[in-house]
Amino acid sequence: MIRVSAIQQLCNMPQAQAYQHSAELIFTASNNGADLVVLPELHSGAYFPQREDKQFFNLAQSIPGDFTKHFASVAKRAGVVLVSSMFEKHNNKYFNTAVVFDSDGTIAGIYRKTHIPEDPGFYEKFYFANGDGQIKPITTSLGKLGVLVCWDQWFPETARTMAARGANMLIYPTAIGTIPEDNDNGAFLDAWITIQRSHSIANALPVISVNRVGLEEDLLSTVKSIDFWGHSFITSAMGELLAQADETPQIIYADIKLDNTLKTRRMWPFYRDLRPSLYSLPRSICD
Numbered sequence: 001m002i003r004v005s006a007i008q009q010l011c012n013m014p015q016a017q018a019y020q021h022s023a024e025l026i027f028t029a030s031n032n033g034a035d036l037v038v039l040p041e042l043h044s045g046a047y048f049p050q051r052e053d054k055q056f057f058n059l060a061q062s063i064p065g066d067f068t069k070h071f072a073s074v075a076k077r078a079g080v081v082l083v084s085s086m087f088e089k090h091n092n093k094y095f096n097t098a099v100v101f102d103s104d105g106t107i108a109g110i111y112r113k114t115h116i117p118e119d120p121g122f123y124e125k126f127y128f129a130n131g132d133g134q135i136k137p138i139t140t141s142l143g144k145l146g147v148l149v150c151w152d153q154w155f156p157e158t159a160r161t162m163a164a165r166g167a168n169m170l171i172y173p174t175a176i177g178t179i180p181e182d183n184d185n186g187a188f189l190d191a192w193i194t195i196q197r198s199h200s201i202a203n204a205l206p207v208i209s210v211n212r213v214g215l216e217e218d219l220l221s222t223v224k225s226i227d228f229w230g231h232s233f234i235t236s237a238m239g240e241l242l243a244q245a246d247e248t249p250q251i252i253y254a255d256i257k258l259d260n261t262l263k264t265r266r267m268w269p270f271y272r273d274l275r276p277s278l279y280s281l282p283r284s285i286c287d
Helices: 015-031 054-059 066-078 150-154 156-164 187-203 260-267
Strands: 002-008 036-038 081-090 093-101 107-112 138-140 143-147 169-174 207-211 213-217 224-229 233-235 241-244 250-256
Touching: 002 015, 002 233, 015 036, 015 066, 015 250, 036 207, 066 081, 066 093, 081 107, 081 143, 081 169, 093 143, 107 138, 107 143, 143 156, 150 169, 150 187, 156 169, 156 187, 169 187, 187 207, 187 233, 233 250, 241 250
Parallel strands: 002 036, 002 207, 036 081, 143 169, 169 207
Antiparallel strands: 002 250, 081 093, 093 107, 138 143, 207 233, 213 224, 233 241
């Protein structure tokens, strides 16, 4: 049994303040028994891809760097496995990168976001290259973590790949919400929850999905244009909601038995009945 936690936090603040804010919340989660702590996407400040502006490339850091030094120390002092998120510069490319620290403060591994969105208020293709194809679990002292990032949530292929390669759970650091022009009466939020619970059910894996929360302003215009809706959640291996946040800053917790995956796959033998040789996608689906 491991206790997992999702930190649904406000991020719209200067970097130094955001570092300290995240650290305090990580220690709170640890003090409440968390073994694994997951932070939202790009949690070290305001969500800068609301617009395209070259000056924001100055926010990127290399690995190792100040970001990894700070959160490695926090993970070690708190004694937790930590899933964090950063804007990474690597070999003249820029990535939206999840960094996983083991409980001794070492970097267990990284994952570079595979699917990059480009929508009003979410101009990520301007900043981030596509991930380098390393869709594989990160091995930690708590097991193999299938870490993906935000837009990857909508693609069953990435969840299945992580599961097939031995992930013990699926983890999605996220920055998702609505812009003023949106008026969908909650349909988008419902779809977001449903697709990830579907990944949990189809692969018999727990899912931890943690979102930012709060109204954030465009860094250059002071117009509050994205309302990050929160609603972070944790599922069991059967897709059951074990914990779910509302639209306020909070930490949610759940106790997970990793051996429930095997029990569930024996009850619902989807993996027994997979026929991968028949699933080649026609090229036209991607054109």
